[in-house]
Amino acid sequence: MDAVIFIGIQGSGKSTFYRQHFFDTHLRISLDMLRTRHRERLFVEACIATGQRFVVDNTNVLRSERAEYILRARDAGFHVHGYFFEPQVHRAIAWNEQRTGQARIPLKGLLGTLKRMERPNLEEGFDFLYRVDVDEANEFIVKALMAPA
Structure with a gap:
């Protein structure tokens, strides 16, 4: 049983990465889609x-x-995988500009999220932690950031 937690600013490619790597195997829980923390908690539970x-x-x-996610998942016997989307601000801004309607985040909001970013580490309770970068061809590059000894 796996719980995967994405970590990254808006426009960093998290949802696209989900579609490419987890769509067929994992349920997607997204506050953008569910709209309330209550609904999100119900889906996680x-x-x-x-x-x-x-x-x-x-x-x-x-x-x-x-x-919150790590504690609930680990208590239930899940392995917890973290995917840290390395901030690439110019790319995130460009990808965000392609969004329409409510999906588009104001620049101030995107930069505010970046400013609050606390880089993840294994000590938080992850079993595995990966870094996701995007190369010049817009391909995802995944590297093990840290794994338990």
Whole structure:
């Protein structure tokens, strides 16, 4: 049983990465889609109760935000994988500019999220932690950032 937590600013490619790597295997839990923390908690709890693999596709830039998911998942016997989307501000701004309607985040909001970013580490309770970069061809490059000894 795997719980995956994405960490990254808006426009960093998290949702695209989900579609490319987890769409067929993990349920996507996104506050953007569910709209309320209550609904989000219900989905997380349903996944935990049924042993369903899931991805939390939110910014999760604060340790305190990640801690809730990590604690619930680990207590239920899930392996917790963190994917840290290395901030590439110019690319995130460009990708965000391609969005329309409410999906587009004001520049001030995107930069505010970046400013609050607390880089993740294994001590938070992750079993595995990866860094995701985007190369010049807009391909995702995933590297193990840290793994337990």
